[in-house]
Amino acid sequence: MTEPSATPPPVSRRRLLGYAGAGAAVGAAGFAGGIGAARATDGPHGEGVDRYAFHGTHQAGIVTPAQDRLHFAAFDVTATSRAELLLLLKAWTAAAAAMTQGRPVGGGVPLPYDAPPGDTGEAAGLPPGRLTLTFGFGPSLFRDADGKDRFGIADRQPAALRRLPHFPADALQEQRSDGDLCVQACADDPQVAVHAIRNLSRIAFGSAALRWSQLGFGRTSSTSTSQATPRNLFGFKDGTANLKAEEPKAVDEHVWVGQGDDDGAAWLADGSFLVARRINMMIETWDRTSLREQETLVGRDRHVGAPLSGGTEFTEPDLSLKGNDGQPLVAMSSHVRLAHPTQNNGVRMLRRGYNFTDGNDDLGRLDAGLFFIAYVRDPATQYIPMQTRLSRDDGLMEYLRHTGSGLFAVPPGVRKGGFLGDTLLT
Amino acid sequence: MKNRRLAAALVAGVSLPALAACTDNSSSSSDATDGRTIAVTSSSDACDLSSDTAPSGRLVFTIKNTGQEVTEFYLYAADGKRIVAEVENIGPGLSRTLVVNADAATYVPACKPGMKGTGIRSELTVTESGGSGKASAAVQEQVDQANAAYREYVEDESGQLLAGTRRFVAAYTSGDDARARTLYPTVRVHWERIEPVAESFGDLDPKMDAREADLEAGQKWTGWHRIEKDLWPPSDQPYTALTKAERATYADQLLADTETLHGRIGKLTFTVDQIGNGAKSLLDEVATGKVTGEEEIWSHTDLYDFQANIDGARVAFEGLRPVLKQKDPALESEIADRFTALESMLAQYRVGADGFVSYEKLDTTQVKQLSDAVNALSEPLSKLTAAVTL
Numbered sequence: 001m002t003e004p005s006a007t008p009p010p011v012s013r014r015r016l017l018g019y020a021g022a023g024a025a026v027g028a029a030g031f032a033g034g035i036g037a038a039r040a041t042d043g044p045h046g047e048g049v050d051r052y053a054f055h056g057t058h059q060a061g062i063v064t065p066a067q068d069r070l071h072f073a074a075f076d077v078t079a080t081s082r083a084e085l086l087l088l089l090k091a092w093t094a095a096a097a098a099m100t101q102g103r104p105v106g107g108g109v110p111l112p113y114d115a116p117p118g119d120t121g122e123a124a125g126l127p128p129g130r131l132t133l134t135f136g137f138g139p140s141l142f143r144d145a146d147g148k149d150r151f152g153i154a155d156r157q158p159a160a161l162r163r164l165p166h167f168p169a170d171a172l173q174e175q176r177s178d179g180d181l182c183v184q185a186c187a188d189d190p191q192v193a194v195h196a197i198r199n200l201s202r203i204a205f206g207s208a209a210l211r212w213s214q215l216g217f218g219r220t221s222s223t224s225t226s227q228a229t230p231r232n233l234f235g236f237k238d239g240t241a242n243l244k245a246e247e248p249k250a251v252d253e254h255v256w257v258g259q260g261d262d263d264g265a266a267w268l269a270d271g272s273f274l275v276a277r278r279i280n281m282m283i284e285t286w287d288r289t290s291l292r293e294q295e296t297l298v299g300r301d302r303h304v305g306a307p308l309s310g311g312t313e314f315t316e317p318d319l320s321l322k323g324n325d326g327q328p329l330v331a332m333s334s335h336v337r338l339a340h341p342t343q344n345n346g347v348r349m350l351r352r353g354y355n356f357t358d359g360n361d362d363l364g365r366l367d368a369g370l371f372f373i374a375y376v377r378d379p380a381t382q383y384i385p386m387q388t389r390l391s392r393d394d395g396l397m398e399y400l401r402h403t404g405s406g407l408f409a410v411p412p413g414v415r416k417g418g419f420l421g422d423t424l425l426t
Numbered sequence: 427m428k429n430r431r432l433a434a435a436l437v438a439g440v441s442l443p444a445l446a447a448c449t450d451n452s453s454s455s456s457d458a459t460d461g462r463t464i465a466v467t468s469s470s471d472a473c474d475l476s477s478d479t480a481p482s483g484r485l486v487f488t489i490k491n492t493g494q495e496v497t498e499f500y501l502y503a504a505d506g507k508r509i510v511a512e513v514e515n516i517g518p519g520l521s522r523t524l525v526v527n528a529d530a531a532t533y534v535p536a537c538k539p540g541m542k543g544t545g546i547r548s549e550l551t552v553t554e555s556g557g558s559g560k561a562s563a564a565v566q567e568q569v570d571q572a573n574a575a576y577r578e579y580v581e582d583e584s585g586q587l588l589a590g591t592r593r594f595v596a597a598y599t600s601g602d603d604a605r606a607r608t609l610y611p612t613v614r615v616h617w618e619r620i621e622p623v624a625e626s627f628g629d630l631d632p633k634m635d636a637r638e639a640d641l642e643a644g645q646k647w648t649g650w651h652r653i654e655k656d657l658w659p660p661s662d663q664p665y666t667a668l669t670k671a672e673r674a675t676y677a678d679q680l681l682a683d684t685e686t687l688h689g690r691i692g693k694l695t696f697t698v699d700q701i702g703n704g705a706k707s708l709l710d711e712v713a714t715g716k717v718t719g720e721e722e723i724w725s726h727t728d729l730y731d732f733q734a735n736i737d738g739a740r741v742a743f744e745g746l747r748p749v750l751k752q753k754d755p756a757l758e759s760e761i762a763d764r765f766t767a768l769e770s771m772l773a774q775y776r777v778g779a780d781g782f783v784s785y786e787k788l789d790t791t792q793v794k795q796l797s798d799a800v801n802a803l804s805e806p807l808s809k810l811t812a813a814v815t816l
Binding site for chain 1: 717
C-alpha cells in the first residue's frame, strides 16, 4: 500500500510524462466565444482551450460545443445499499474531475510495483481532448421492476422520469436500452473518451456493471454557432435548427429544469433530461433512392441544406409556400416539417447526436446510423409527442429503425466539494 | 411495412409527364467543357441563359432561382406549346439541374417566376452534333402501352385480392382455421404484388397491413397481421385467442377495407416514373422486411411475400423493358439477368405448386445469399426510372 501522506498536488498527464508546460493549444479556436460555464478553470495550467471545467451550475457536455467523438455507456447498479451507491458516485466524481482535466485517475499516486496501476494508462501523453463527462439517472434507479424503492429515493423520482413509451415501428433491443445510470463521454479523441468510460467502468465493478455502450463519431449536431453544421450518414446537414449555447434564454426555457418544475424532485433543478435513441439507418436502400425523393423526405436541399421553400441553410422553412401542384414545397410528411417547433407547440430540444457504424449485420449490411441524444426540460411535452408524430408520419421512417432507447434524469453540475447526485442523495 | 413514398405521388395527384426528360439534379462534370451545360438564371423579371446555342444530345441545364418567388423552368418545342422538359417548384435561392436529350431543332426556354403566365421566353438553337435523344413516336407508344398494361395488372391483382379475402374471412369466421392458414399466404400474394400502390393510401394501409411493432401506444390493431397472430398464436408469450364475435369484427373490417381499396385502385392511372419507382420500392420491401423474416413474424410465410414482391417488380420491369432496351440496352440485360438469378435462388425453397418453406427453415448463410441477390438486383433496378424517363 502507499505511504499514508497528504494528497499530492494534482499531476497532469503531461507533467507525469515529463512534458510539463507544453502548450495546450489544440486548434480549437472555434469555440473561443463559448459561454462562461464551459470555459476551463479547473486545470493546473489555468484557462486553456483543450479542457472544460468539471464543476459548475450545470454539468458540462450539454451546451458545451459538441466534440467530435462519443462513448456513451449505461450501467446497472448492483449495489444494494444507499451507502454503496454513495461511495460509487463519490469515486466517479473524483475520477471525472481528474480525467476531464487531463489528469490520471488516482492522481498519479505511485503504487507498489506488484499492484495494478491506478489509471489504465492508454490516455497518458494525450491532451485532455476537451473531454466532458455527463451523468444521468434512469427510472430504474428509483424503483425496480416490481416498483420497490431501491435506495430510499423513490419518493424523489421526477414525475417525467419514466421508461419511454413504445413508439410506432420501434424495434428496440433490450441489450441496447435503459439502465440505472448513464455516462456520456465526449472528446475530440476517441481514445480519450474510451479511456474515461473504461476507468469509470472499472471503478464501478462491484457496485455497477456496464449494461450497454455506444461509440459515436462525427457529431451530427452543432450546439454552438461557432460550429459548422455537420452531416449525418444520409449525407444531409443535421442540426441546423438546433438550440445553441449562444441562446441562453432559449436554453433556460427548453433545457434546464427549473426550480418549481417538479415539487417532488427539487433536486433536479439546473439539471435536465437526456433522451438516448440508437437509430439504425437503412443505408443500402437509401443509397438507391433518387435525390428527388431524398430531398422530399428530408425537406431540405442536400448540398446547401436550405429548406425546399428556398433561401440558405439558416432560412426558416416556409411551411405554407406552395408549388404549382398546390402542394407545399416542404412536403407534409417531410422530416423538417414534422420536427419544426411550429408543428410541436413551440418546443425545441438540444440535440447532441453522433454518427455510428458498428461494423455490419449478418446480411452484410452496414450496422450504422445515428445515435440520437437530446437534452430537454420535460420529455413528456418535448420529446415524446414529437417522436410519436415522427414515428407515425415521417417519410424518413421508411429508412430508419430505432434499436435502442433510454431516458435519464441529469442532475445539476457538481459544486466544488460536492459529488454527483448529492442534491438527490443527501 | 408502411410505404409512404408513393403516397405523395399517387394520392396527392402529383404527376410527371409520361416522357418528360426530367432527371433533376444529376450532373456530369464533363458536360461543362463542351457547351452541353447551360446556366439559367431565373430572377423576378428575367430568364438568362448562358448560351443560346448548344449541340444536340445530352444537355444539362442548371437553373438558379435568384428571385423572391418560387419559379419553374420549361423547355418548349419550337411551337412554344409542347413541353420537352421541365423543372417545377424551385424555391427562392435554390438551384436545380435538368438533364435533357435534345435533337437538333429550335426550342423555347421559359422561366416562370411565381409559376404564373406563359413565362419569360427566349430561343435556344440546338445544332446537329451526331448526338440525339430522340423520343420517337414508337417509344411514346411503348410508354403508353406500359402504362396501360401496368394499370390493368394492378386492377387485376386487386380484384383477386378482394375475391381471395372473401374466401379467407369466410374460413376464418367459420372457425375453419386450417383452411384460413392455407389461404393466408396465397391471398396475401395479391397484396404483396402491388404493395407500393396498395400502401399509398395512407388511411387504409395502417388498418390493413400494420404489424404489431408498428403501432403507437393506444392504437387499435386490425388487419391481416392481427388475424395472423390469432391463427398462429405465439408459444413464448401469453396470448388470448379471439372470440367468435371478435373474429367477425376483424374479418368484416378487413373485407370492407379491401373493397374500399379495390374501388380506389380502379380510378388510378400510372406514369413511367411511378412504375419504375414502384419496382424499386418492391425490392426495398424485400430487403427491409421479407429477407429478414420480420413481415410474417407469426406465420413465417415471408417467402411467399418475397416472391410476390419480385413478381410485382418483374411485371413493372417487363412493361418498361422495350423502352429500356432502346435507351440503355446494357442496363436492360443486367436487370433481366439479375431477376433470373434471384428468382432461381428463391425457387430452391418452393414447396408444391405455389408454396414455400417456412422462413424459420432458412439458415443464416441462405438468408445472406438471398440478401446478396436482392442487393445485386436492386442496385441496377434503382437506375431504371432515370433511364426510361430520359
